[in-house]
Amino acid sequence: MGWPVSQRTVQQLVDAYYEALYRYAYRLTGSVADAEDLTQETFCRAQRHWHQLREQHRVRAWLFGILRNAYRHRLRDQRPQRHVAIDCVGDLPDPGSDPASTPVVEIDPNELQRALDELPEEFRTPIILYYFDNFSYRDIAEQMDLPIGTVMSRLARAKAHLRRLLVPSPVLSEGQRRATDGL
Amino acid sequence: MDCRTARLFLAFVRPGASEFDAADAAALEEHLADCPECSLLAEHQTRSDAALHRAMNAVSVPEGLRERILQRLAASRRRRLWPAAVAAASLALAAALGYGLLLPSPVAFDLEHEVFHQSSQLGMEPEQVEQVLAAQGIATTLPRQFHYLSLIHFGLEEFHGQRVPFLLFLRDGEWARLYVVDQRHFDVQALMAQTRADSGGCTVEVIPGPPGTAYVVVYTGGSLARFLRAAPPAT
Numbered sequence: 001m002g003w004p005v006s007q008r009t010v011q012q013l014v015d016a017y018y019e020a021l022y023r024y025a026y027r028l029t030g031s032v033a034d035a036e037d038l039t040q041e042t043f044c045r046a047q048r049h050w051h052q053l054r055e056q057h058r059v060r061a062w063l064f065g066i067l068r069n070a071y072r073h074r075l076r077d078q079r080p081q082r083h084v085a086i087d088c089v090g091d092l093p094d095p096g097s098d099p100a101s102t103p104v105v106e107i108d109p110n111e112l113q114r115a116l117d118e119l120p121e122e123f124r125t126p127i128i129l130y131y132f133d134n135f136s137y138r139d140i141a142e143q144m145d146l147p148i149g150t151v152m153s154r155l156a157r158a159k160a161h162l163r164r165l166l167v168p169s170p171v172l173s174e175g176q177r178r179a180t181d182g183l
Numbered sequence: 184m185d186c187r188t189a190r191l192f193l194a195f196v197r198p199g200a201s202e203f204d205a206a207d208a209a210a211l212e213e214h215l216a217d218c219p220e221c222s223l224l225a226e227h228q229t230r231s232d233a234a235l236h237r238a239m240n241a242v243s244v245p246e247g248l249r250e251r252i253l254q255r256l257a258a259s260r261r262r263r264l265w266p267a268a269v270a271a272a273s274l275a276l277a278a279a280l281g282y283g284l285l286l287p288s289p290v291a292f293d294l295e296h297e298v299f300h301q302s303s304q305l306g307m308e309p310e311q312v313e314q315v316l317a318a319q320g321i322a323t324t325l326p327r328q329f330h331y332l333s334l335i336h337f338g339l340e341e342f343h344g345q346r347v348p349f350l351l352f353l354r355d356g357e358w359a360r361l362y363v364v365d366q367r368h369f370d371v372q373a374l375m376a377q378t379r380a381d382s383g384g385c386t387v388e389v390i391p392g393p394p395g396t397a398y399v400v401v402y403t404g405g406s407l408a409r410f411l412r413a414a415p416p417a418t
């Protein structure tokens with residue numbers, strides 16, 4: 001049995017976070033219907049488990065955590081998805097390669113979604129949080145309950161994956177081009 | 184700092200964030216100032232990060248989502264603490280009393296009370312609850328016979344158009360909602376003439392308070408005993 005929380009408080013919570021939570025859910029799932037459902041479920045769980053919120057000032061991290069748990073719960077019930085093997089998810093940048101010299105063009109949000117869908121959840125979650133405002137490495141580490149070093153290395157690899165797919169870089173070496181072809 | 188180290192740092196650096204210590208950040212800055220290749224790479228990264236940030240946030244939020252969320256939340260609140268049976272019990276008491284408007288409608292009744300001390304109210308004695316209410320400008324005398332360990336919430340709630348002191352007890356999966364009414368706003372004498380009504384699993388009971396006041400208690404479970412300090416006398 002949950003604790004009652006005033007309707008006014010819940011409404012303030014919705015107003016402050018529903019858009020950010022929806023965007024997060026959409027980037028996690030790649031589906032409008034799933035994202036909406038996850039967002040609604042997140043607020044329902046928050047209302048029901050209000051007593052579990054220990055620190056009022058961490059309410060945003062708490063809500064994002066609820067959403068991620070709900071999402072992972074659903075993932076377990078679904079068929080395995082096609083993801084790239086973790087080994088292929090970008091290595092750290094090769095210090096010997098030439099830096100790209102063309103200006104960055106805008107990235108198509110839909111292409112970004114396709115690139116995200118290819119990533120396993122443990123890489124997708126940190127990279128989404130990273131590019132959302134104000135999530136520090138420490139925030140992400142707490143959110144995922146991982147050491148900060150693990151988060152940083154997953155992020156570096158996920159970023160390399162996104163850049164290779166989305167950011168034009170005409171001065172790739174032969175070796176890098178081959179590595180990218182497999183994805 | 185050499186190019187190799189600089190590029191490792193670049194893989195982790197985040198514009199506007201201070202994830203590294205000042206000495207490392209300064210060494211990187213120094214290298215970038217001297218090395219056109221690394222500084223080009225850094226600039227490229229900054230721009231692609233900015234583009235990824237924009238694309239990541241470029242998700243349009245569906246029309247009406249906020250309202251649908253609020254509706255679902257309201258529905259789940261009603262399911263939890265406002266079974267239809269309570270409405271029926273309220274009507275039964277109201278009919279018995281001949282005061283059709285005396286008891287609140289379920290709509291006005293839907294947990295619209297103020298929240299005080301969400302987490303610190305556990306284990307409070309009635310005197311302490313009175314003090315907290317007094318600090319909010321609400322002078323009231325609460326019943327002493329209740330078991331305050333099962334008090335999970337208190338505050339003000341709408342009761343027949345008045346905001347009145349309100350307690351919510353929860354025990355063994357049953358609950359009791361207690362409203363303090365006084366003669367400035369309610370006909371307390373008439374209320375006390377009829378003291379109990381049952382309907383569909385819910386009971387409404389009127390308990391006399393200090394002169395000029397009464398406690399209206401709506402509860403589930405068929406008996407108030409579980410919410411009271413002492414076991415009821417054997418009959």
Ligand SMILES: [Zn+2]
Binds near residue numbers: 351
């Ligand atoms: Zn309450």
Ligand SMILES: [Zn+2]
Binds near residue numbers: 185186218220221
């Ligand atoms: Zn260099």
